[in-house]
Amino acid sequence: MWQGVPGQEKMLTGLGKAKRRLRLSAVQAKSQAIRNLLPRKLDPLDTFNEVAAAALALTGFQHVSRVDKMRGHSALLSALVERWRPETHTFHLSVGEVTVTLEDVSYILNLPINGEAVMSISDNSHQFLVENYIACFGREPCSQDHMLGKVNIAWVRRCRDIEPCDTQESVEWYVRAHIFYLLGTVVFPDKSITSLNSKFLPLLRDFYQILGYSWG
Numbered sequence: 001m002w003q004g005v006p007g008q009e010k011m012l013t014g015l016g017k018a019k020r021r022l023r024l025s026a027v028q029a030k031s032q033a034i035r036n037l038l039p040r041k042l043d044p045l046d047t048f049n050e051v052a053a054a055a056l057a058l059t060g061f062q063h064v065s066r067v068d069k070m071r072g073h074s075a076l077l078s079a080l081v082e083r084w085r086p087e088t089h090t091f092h093l094s095v096g097e098v099t100v101t102l103e104d105v106s107y108i109l110n111l112p113i114n115g116e117a118v119m120s121i122s123d124n125s126h127q128f129l130v131e132n133y134i135a136c137f138g139r140e141p142c143s144q145d146h147m148l149g150k151v152n153i154a155w156v157r158r159c160r161d162i163e164p165c166d167t168q169e170s171v172e173w174y175v176r177a178h179i180f181y182l183l184g185t186v187v188f189p190d191k192s193i194t195s196l197n198s199k200f201l202p203l204l205r206d207f208y209q210i211l212g213y214s215w216g
Contacts, residue, residue, distance in 0.1 A: 063110035
């Protein structure tokens, strides 16, 4: 029979249940891939990982993560091409001459522009690819997922989404995969819609140096 302070038994029982729920949530969080680095209104709260988001902020890519995948507008691009003057590097529009400046890029993407120059490395050798994929993501793609220095976008997304983010190394692999995806689809997109160029991988190997490059 309970002999303690009245109401204390109920309080302790509730505390024990809360601890059990907390332990259960922790186990579930480790068993599920954390997919979202940015809180969104319609996403479940347990899909937002504060540790991964903090790691992303250290790289300077947090704001550009809010930019959606770049999609070309053929009619608009054709009109701009007709208005482009290579001798002045400006667009001649009805309102006058305009051009995109580094300040514009920095304002839109909020990427660092005063760091070390971004120098891509073109190397299609198998050794180069394997070393950099393992260093950046902890795994290498199979033969059907890469070709001529490019890797399948779906494979990069899988690398990102299956990471449990339960260790510092796992968090860094997750964030690198996310940044690599952004580099190929938002920052430096090309005509390909199914693959990403591996030439930027060496710049992601040192996680704490990523912020030091002039990505803008």
